[in-house]
Amino acid sequence: MAEELNSNYVPSPDEEYMNDQQLAYFRAKLLNWRDSLLEEAQGTLAGLRDSAHHEVGDDVDRATREADQALELRTRDRCRKLVHKIDQALKRIDDGSYGYCEETGEPIGLARLEARPVATLSVEAQERREIKERQQLSGAV
Numbered sequence: 001m002a003e004e005l006n007s008n009y010v011p012s013p014d015e016e017y018m019n020d021q022q023l024a025y026f027r028a029k030l031l032n033w034r035d036s037l038l039e040e041a042q043g044t045l046a047g048l049r050d051s052a053h054h055e056v057g058d059d060v061d062r063a064t065r066e067a068d069q070a071l072e073l074r075t076r077d078r079c080r081k082l083v084h085k086i087d088q089a090l091k092r093i094d095d096g097s098y099g100y101c102e103e104t105g106e107p108i109g110l111a112r113l114e115a116r117p118v119a120t121l122s123v124e125a126q127e128r129r130e131i132k133e134r135q136q137l138s139g140a141v
Helices: 020-053 059-095 110-115 123-140
Strands: none
Touching: 020 059
């Protein structure tokens, strides 16, 4: 799949679903998102290293710095998980399953993939899963 992607290209529902151009579009979108997240993570690491070298005066300053670092680490962990989801989506592009619901096999839809390129479920399947999870939580209480 060496489809050349026009920079003005936007997937259209009038085309064949998950054609080579759409797959190239979503691959580029996912790779750009991944690069951006990895760049952000590098900045976070650099910031944590810099703040570790600064002496902070009193207990309040130290507590503030530690709270900021904890928040940065949680954010970085979320980014790491998102990068993993992006990598999984790229594998689905390679194996031909990208864009199709993992529960029903139905198309996820361009609008949903545009909003959430790592989506693995159609809107309907996602809603069913969330309802089931809420029911399980309310039954466990």
